[in-house]
Amino acid sequence: MKTALFARAAVxxxxxxxxxxxxxxxxxxxxxxxxxxxAFKEPLPTNFNAQDGWEPAQPGDAQLKGDWxxxxxxxxxxxxEAQVDPSNxxxxxxxxxxxxxxxxxxxxxxxxxxxxxxxxxxxxxxxxNHQPYINISGSNAGQGDFNLPFDLDYEIDLWGRVRRTVAQxxxxxxxxxxxxxxxxxxxxxxxxxxxxNLRAADAQHKLLDETVAAFQSALTLTEDRYTGGASPLxxxxxxxxxxxxxxxxxxxxxxxxxxxxxxxxxxxxKPPSAFTLPPxxxxxxxxxxxxxxxxxxxxxxxxxxxxxxxxxxxxxxxxQIGIARAAFYPTLSLSAAxxxxxxxxxxxxxxxxxxxxxxxTLSQTLFDNGRRRAASGQARAQYDATVAAxxxxxxxxxxxxxxxxxxxHNLEVEAHQQQDATASAQQSLDLFNxxxxxxxxxYLQVITWQTxxxxxxxxxxxxxxxxxxxxxxxxxxxxGGWNARQLPQNP
Numbered sequence: 001m002k003t004a005l006f007a008r009a010a011v012x013x014x015x016x017x018x019x020x021x022x023x024x025x026x027x028x029x030x031x032x033x034x035x036x037x038x039a040f041k042e043p044l045p046t047n048f049n050a051q052d053g054w055e056p057a058q059p060g061d062a063q064l065k066g067d068w069x070x071x072x073x074x075x076x077x078x079x080x081e082a083q084v085d086p087s088n089x090x091x092x093x094x095x096x097x098x099x100x101x102x103x104x105x106x107x108x109x110x111x112x113x114x115x116x117x118x119x120x121x122x123x124x125x126x127x128x129n130h131q132p133y134i135n136i137s138g139s140n141a142g143q144g145d146f147n148l149p150f151d152l153d154y155e156i157d158l159w160g161r162v163r164r165t166v167a168q169x170x171x172x173x174x175x176x177x178x179x180x181x182x183x184x185x186x187x188x189x190x191x192x193x194x195x196x197n198l199r200a201a202d203a204q205h206k207l208l209d210e211t212v213a214a215f216q217s218a219l220t221l222t223e224d225r226y227t228g229g230a231s232p233l234x235x236x237x238x239x240x241x242x243x244x245x246x247x248x249x250x251x252x253x254x255x256x257x258x259x260x261x262x263x264x265x266x267x268x269x270k271p272p273s274a275f276t277l278p279p280x281x282x283x284x285x286x287x288x289x290x291x292x293x294x295x296x297x298x299x300x301x302x303x304x305x306x307x308x309x310x311x312x313x314x315x316x317x318x319x320q321i322g323i324a325r326a327a328f329y330p331t332l333s334l335s336a337a338x339x340x341x342x343x344x345x346x347x348x349x350x351x352x353x354x355x356x357x358x359x360x361t362l363s364q365t366l367f368d369n370g371r372r373r374a375a376s377g378q379a380r381a382q383y384d385a386t387v388a389a390x391x392x393x394x395x396x397x398x399x400x401x402x403x404x405x406x407x408x409h410n411l412e413v414e415a416h417q418q419q420d421a422t423a424s425a426q427q428s429l430d431l432f433n434x435x436x437x438x439x440x441x442x443y444l445q446v447i448t449w450q451t452x453x454x455x456x457x458x459x460x461x462x463x464x465x466x467x468x469x470x471x472x473x474x475x476x477x478x479x480g481g482w483n484a485r486q487l488p489q490n491p
Contacts, residue, residue, distance in 0.1 A: 024160030026322020029315045032387050034394040037297045042405035065481040077195050087269025094183040101173035108169045111162045114154035121147045146348040149339035161326035168319035171312050174487045178309035181482050189476040191267045193469050194260050199282035200465035201257035206281045208250040215243040235443035242447050300397050303479030310390040317383040324379040327372045330364040400477035407470040418460050425453040
């Protein structure tokens with residue numbers, strides 16, 4: 001009868017507790033305003049049209065997707081990018097952190113249900129007959145205990161502390177998922193930049209190799225002219241110096257290429273000694289830019305995973321304010337213990353051996369010398385810090401887009417200017433070669449214009465490399481086809 005009475009009391013108490021668990025102290029989360037502009041300031045390159053994927057209102061294959069690198073139409077780049085996700089160790093580390101964040105949700109959600117435990121024990125005790133103040137006649141030969149207890153402990157979530165803890169873990173997991181997307185975007189962009197840098201180094205090597213061959217022929221010519229008495233020895237030394245200096249440049253380019261090849265190997269999870277990329281010079285043609293200029297600044301809030309991560313961190317920090325606020329209110333816990341306690345294995349599970357205890361506990365901190373108030377102030381300050389970080393991340397995103405739009409626009413102009421300068425240098429070299437062969441000018445003029453032509457040709461390749469790099473960085477700045485809708489809604 002008493003057992004039924006205690007059971008009914010526990011049920012009534014639990015029902016009353018669940019009726020008030022709708023209460024939640026602390027502020028509800030509202031996304032703070034971010035600094036925005038109606039449009040990007042920097043213009044697009046002038047020669048892009050709908051075929052380049054820059055028509056804002058025309059959907060199609062030129063729109064950014066998750067595999068945005070395929071829009072460069074480079075099979076070798078596509079093959080390398082495909083190896084990043086399954087092999088890159090930095091990405092695996094980020095994914096492991098996300099899995100840990102998901103596990104934290106389950107860990108905190110466990111507090112929504114009672115915790116039940118047991119600690120079976122068997123023991124024997126015999127009192128000594130020689131203890132002080134013991135009645136020897138009352139001493140016994142020992143006593144055995146056979147105990148099988150079951151304990152229940154449950155915090156009734158009156159003020160939403162447990163629910164806010166679960167919500168905080170969920171939002172932190174979403175931030176971690178966005179961090180994985182940020183890492184993936186950054187790694188794919190880094191691979192693309194390294195790849196185009198390597199191809200530019202191949203183009204530089206090819207140019208320098210051809211130049212070394214031309215300078216070798218020029219040295220042979222000056223040596224023949226010197227032998228025939230048509231040129232002074234200074235022409236020979238100048239030609240030899242020019243050749244040797246160009247060979248040094250070629251060796252330096254090979255050093256740069258090796259570093260890029262090693263970086264690509266690590267990005268795809270291979271040791272540099274096990275990876276080789278055959279040379280394939282980068283063309284100097286303007287790359288097709290795989291981006292969408294119709295993106296407004298406000299849309300970056302959804303398209304950038306780092307902004308999404310900062311926003312989710314704000315939401316998690318807001319939940320922490322509620323958790324700190326709940327510490328000011330009483331904590332109501334329900335505890336229960338039941339089981340069997342016998343003096344031997346024969347009566348261990350007899351019905352008279354049963355025991356139980358159940359009852360609620362209400363606890364309230366009366367004085368903590370300002371500890372809870374400090375914790376609440378700390379939570380609010382941390383939330384303010386996440387708001388500032390969110391706004392700074394947004395501003396940085398705008399800056400990156402503007403920087404790369406400006407780079408593409410100005411590099412396009414610079415490429416045309418450089419092509420004209422290269423053509424002029426070639427024309428001047430041809431003229432002075434003719435004048436030298438006719439004996440009108442000395443070989444120093446030829447050396448001067450050979451150096452000028454080589455510098456202009458190398459700069460032409462460098463501008464092309466920078467255009468490829470700006471293209472990749474613009475894709476990265478625009479989110480690479482990612483969208484906040486890809487965040488797990490219930491991780």
